[in-house]
Amino acid sequence: xxxxxxxxxxxxxxxxxxxxxxxxxxxxxxxxxxxxxxxxxxxxxxxxxxxxxxxxxxxxxxxxxxxxxxxxxxxxxxxxxxxxxxxxxxxxxxxxxxxxxxxxxxxxxxxxxxxxxxxxxxxxxxxxxxxxxxxxxxxxxxxxxxxxxxxxxxxxxxxxxxxxxxxxxxxxxxxxxxxxxxxxxxxxxxxxxxxxxxxxxxxxxxxxxxxxxxxxxxxxxxxxxxxxxxxxxxxxxxxxxxxxxxxxxxxxxxxxxxxxxxxxxxxxxxxxxxxxxxxxxxxxxxxxxxxxxxxxxxxxxxxxxxxxxxxxxxxxxxxxxxxxxxxxxxx
Amino acid sequence: xxxxxxxxxxxxxxxxxxxxxxxxxxxxxxxxxxxxxxxxxxxxxxxxxxxxxxxxxxxxxxxxxxxxxxxxxxxxxxxxxxxxxxxxxxxxxxxxxxxxxxxxxxxxxxxxxxxxxxxxxxxxxxxxxxxxxxxxxxxxxxxxxxxxxxxxxxxxxxxxxxxxxxxxxxxxxxxxxxxxxxxxxxxxxxxxxxxxxxxxxxxxxxxxxxxxxxxxxxxxxxxxxxxxxxxxxxxxxxxxxxxxxxxxxxxxxxxxxxxxxxxxxxxxxxxxxxxxxxxxxxxxxxxxxxxxxxxxxxxxxxxxxxxxxxxxxxxxxxxxxxxxxxxxxxxxxxxxxxxxxxxxxxxxxxxxxxxxxxxxxxxxxxxxxxxxxxxxxxxxxxxxxxxxxxxxxxxxxxxxxxxxxxxxxxxxxxxxxxxxxxxxxxxxxxxxxxxxxxxxxxxxx
Numbered sequence: 001x002x003x004x005x006x007x008x009x010x011x012x013x014x015x016x017x018x019x020x021x022x023x024x025x026x027x028x029x030x031x032x033x034x035x036x037x038x039x040x041x042x043x044x045x046x047x048x049x050x051x052x053x054x055x056x057x058x059x060x061x062x063x064x065x066x067x068x069x070x071x072x073x074x075x076x077x078x079x080x081x082x083x084x085x086x087x088x089x090x091x092x093x094x095x096x097x098x099x100x101x102x103x104x105x106x107x108x109x110x111x112x113x114x115x116x117x118x119x120x121x122x123x124x125x126x127x128x129x130x131x132x133x134x135x136x137x138x139x140x141x142x143x144x145x146x147x148x149x150x151x152x153x154x155x156x157x158x159x160x161x162x163x164x165x166x167x168x169x170x171x172x173x174x175x176x177x178x179x180x181x182x183x184x185x186x187x188x189x190x191x192x193x194x195x196x197x198x199x200x201x202x203x204x205x206x207x208x209x210x211x212x213x214x215x216x217x218x219x220x221x222x223x224x225x226x227x228x229x230x231x232x233x234x235x236x237x238x239x240x241x242x243x244x245x246x247x248x249x250x251x252x253x254x255x256x257x258x259x260x261x262x263x264x265x266x267x268x269x270x271x272x273x274x275x276x277x278x279x280x281x282x283x284x285x286x287x288x289x290x291x292x293x294x295x296x297x298x299x300x301x302x303x304x305x306x307x308x309x310x311x312x313x314x315x316x317x318x319x320x321x322x323x324x325x326x327x328x329x330x331x
Numbered sequence: 332x333x334x335x336x337x338x339x340x341x342x343x344x345x346x347x348x349x350x351x352x353x354x355x356x357x358x359x360x361x362x363x364x365x366x367x368x369x370x371x372x373x374x375x376x377x378x379x380x381x382x383x384x385x386x387x388x389x390x391x392x393x394x395x396x397x398x399x400x401x402x403x404x405x406x407x408x409x410x411x412x413x414x415x416x417x418x419x420x421x422x423x424x425x426x427x428x429x430x431x432x433x434x435x436x437x438x439x440x441x442x443x444x445x446x447x448x449x450x451x452x453x454x455x456x457x458x459x460x461x462x463x464x465x466x467x468x469x470x471x472x473x474x475x476x477x478x479x480x481x482x483x484x485x486x487x488x489x490x491x492x493x494x495x496x497x498x499x500x501x502x503x504x505x506x507x508x509x510x511x512x513x514x515x516x517x518x519x520x521x522x523x524x525x526x527x528x529x530x531x532x533x534x535x536x537x538x539x540x541x542x543x544x545x546x547x548x549x550x551x552x553x554x555x556x557x558x559x560x561x562x563x564x565x566x567x568x569x570x571x572x573x574x575x576x577x578x579x580x581x582x583x584x585x586x587x588x589x590x591x592x593x594x595x596x597x598x599x600x601x602x603x604x605x606x607x608x609x610x611x612x613x614x615x616x617x618x619x620x621x622x623x624x625x626x627x628x629x630x631x632x633x634x635x636x637x638x639x640x641x642x643x644x645x646x647x648x649x650x651x652x653x654x655x656x657x658x659x660x661x662x663x664x665x666x667x668x669x670x671x672x673x674x675x676x677x678x679x680x681x682x683x684x685x686x687x688x689x690x691x692x693x694x695x696x697x698x699x700x701x702x703x704x705x706x707x708x709x710x711x712x713x714x715x716x717x718x719x720x721x722x723x724x725x726x727x728x729x730x731x732x733x734x735x736x737x738x739x740x741x742x743x744x745x746x747x748x749x750x751x752x753x754x755x756x757x758x759x760x761x762x763x764x765x766x767x768x769x770x771x772x773x774x775x776x
Contacts, residue, residue, distance in 0.1 A: 054453045057405050057445040065438045067412045071423050072431030072507070079424025082416035083733045090741055093413040094748055097406040101752055104402035108759045110766070118755075149420040150735040296428030297505045303432055311439035318446045318469070325450060325457075 027178025029126020134170025230279030532563030
């Protein structure tokens with residue numbers, strides 16, 4: 001593994017963390033959106049709010065972490081990607097503002113109208129933001145971002161079949177993760193009926209995700225042949241791993257082993273993302289810009305690696321403390 | 332208008348305005364991220380130490396406000412990290428390897444702050460007082476580190492160091508650690524760090540000054556005014572001295588910026604300090620001039636030579652009027668705030684009480700907004716004064732902007748989004764101030 005690949009690997013690990021933790025937060029918002037009317041959906045919404053309230057800000061710093069590592073370590077490719085894909089990225093940025101602000105503020109207002117407005121903003125942006133981020137991934141993965149500033153088509157780079165697939169899968173995966181995570185949270189707090197409700201949501205979402213994933217094979221074959229070849233070639237073991245862990249998670253949900261189901265689900269999602277990375281390797285921007293070509297100078301990469309190592313020493317214990325503190329306490 | 336927004340060659344102006352709006356909005360909340368945790372935990376500590384319920388209640392209320400302000404700062408900061416690349420790919424793509432690094436460190440600092448803001452608010456009644464106060468310290472440290480990192484990136488844009496350019500103009504031999512410690516970094520950091528304490532201190536004090544003017548003069552309101560005002564009162568005189576330091580750094584490294592700040596066209600010995608006025612046809616009209624003052628300030632010598640705008644080619648001069656007036660506004664407000672805290676300090680020193688007049692409370696009530704205006708004016712001086720460069724002397728802002736079609740619509744959207752966000756932030760903070768039971772975003776209801 002070259003130095004550049006190590007740094008990019010660290011950024012990718014950040015992306016996986018964002019997908020797992022930030023993704024579950026987005027998914028919480030999706031279930032908030034689908035919870036039904038004010039009265040009927042009250043308990044579900046309350047459960048979601050209690051689960052993500054203290055952690056949502058930390059969960060979303062992962063994305064900033066990914067961006068800053070990319071712009072320092074892979075400046076040119078970063079500039080190429082964000083300028084060509086600026087429209088979905090800007091919309092995702094607005095989505096994050098609407099989502100974060102609405103979630104933060106809705107607790108602090110009392111009139112039902114305001115609450116409903118903030119609730120709707122939170123829920124809707126929870127759906128749209130991961131969709132746009134998934135569309136961005138689709139644009140990169142289907143080789144629609146050429147090197148060079150704003151060199152690609154600013155519309156076709158994200159309004160295309162692979163982006164549509166990426167966006168849809170992103171929303172589904174977020175919703176699935178949230179449902180699985182919320183099962184455990186609800187049971188821990190003795191809300192067994194809610195746990196069952198989320199279990200049902202998780203099972204249904206898993207089935208839909210699987211169906212979309214199968215259809216996605218055809219989409220990638222037609223629209224992103226390079227990625228497709230990578231996935232059924234070098235990436236095949238990871239794809240198989242994703243399917244096995246996904247099925248395992250389903251079985252665990254059926255027997256209500258929620259804690260292990262969380263781990264299996266997280267593994268399945270991680271495997272999907274790694275599948276994308278392996279399928280695209282060694283290119284950062286398909287079809288020709290490799291990781292090593294895109295990387296910046298040696299001194300910068302070493303500085304990044306040192307900073308990432310030292311930062312992890314501070315970050316990992318802090319995050320562990322945060323999650324343990326919240327998971328331990330019952331209300 | 333529509334054609335203008337879709338025309339890629341017209342991207343520079345809307346991109347600059349979008350960046351200015353996004354940064355100008357975020358920096359107010361960043362100030363709270365830097366300074367508020369220290370003020371809140373100090374108040375909590377005094378409350379525990381003295382068994383003073385009013386102080387503990389005050390700290391709890393402030394902690395909730397801190398949660399709201401942190402959320403606003405977090406979301407606006409996320410958008411900024413998108414905009415850096417979306418709007419300025421010529422800067423990030425070419426120089427990201429040189430000056431992108433402090434943002435990585437800032438990323439960690441922000442991460443730590445986001446984690447512990449959650450722990451601190453969530454743990455209010457769940458942790459022991461000692462553990463709870465300790466959980467605030469990572470926030471305090473992260474605020475300092477984060478401010479240093481971001482300001483060092485900006486200082487690099489003013490005085491780029493830590494790399495070489497080859498004959499094609501490509502970056503070689505990037506040394507990101509060296510780039511963080513250029514000639515402007517320390518002065519700019521200390522200036523901003525103190526500004527954060529002034530903005531936070533005066534703004535919070537102004538809220539309680541309004542309350543006292545309306546007749547709420549209990550211990551809770553008095554402490555709510557005294558603690559932040561004292562913080563600001565310590566920071567303000569130091570800031571005036573740091574202002575002299577940073578002006579000298581600018582004079583040494585960016586003479587065109589200094590000349591624009593002073594509205595000075597001709598290189599002059601024994602230069603006077605010009606206040607106000609309009610710059611037209613290479614001359615400052617209608618300004619009030621203090622003889623020899625500029626030479627004295629810059630060189631500590633009444634006959635020192637101050638270079639004027641004539642020293643740089645016409646197409647490398649910043650827009651003078653904006654820079655000059657913004658600079659005057661910052662210094663003027665800074666001095667007015669100095670008078671205010673001197674008044675407060677003098678009365679407190681002699682009589683151990685607040686000045687006994689409504690005019691003092693009115694002045695404090697105005698000081699919060701004034702401090703914000705001064706800080707924004709300072710950033711305008713810094714940023715507009717660097718134009719037409721984004722990387723001083725090396726990369727023009729016009730060459731850094733993205734040529735993507737339709738980019739200008741971003742400005743329209745950002746104006747809309749921030750208008751709504753500002754309105755709601757004000758609504759929520761007002762409610763938080765009025766109702767005891769309002770939970771913070773990070774708390775569980």
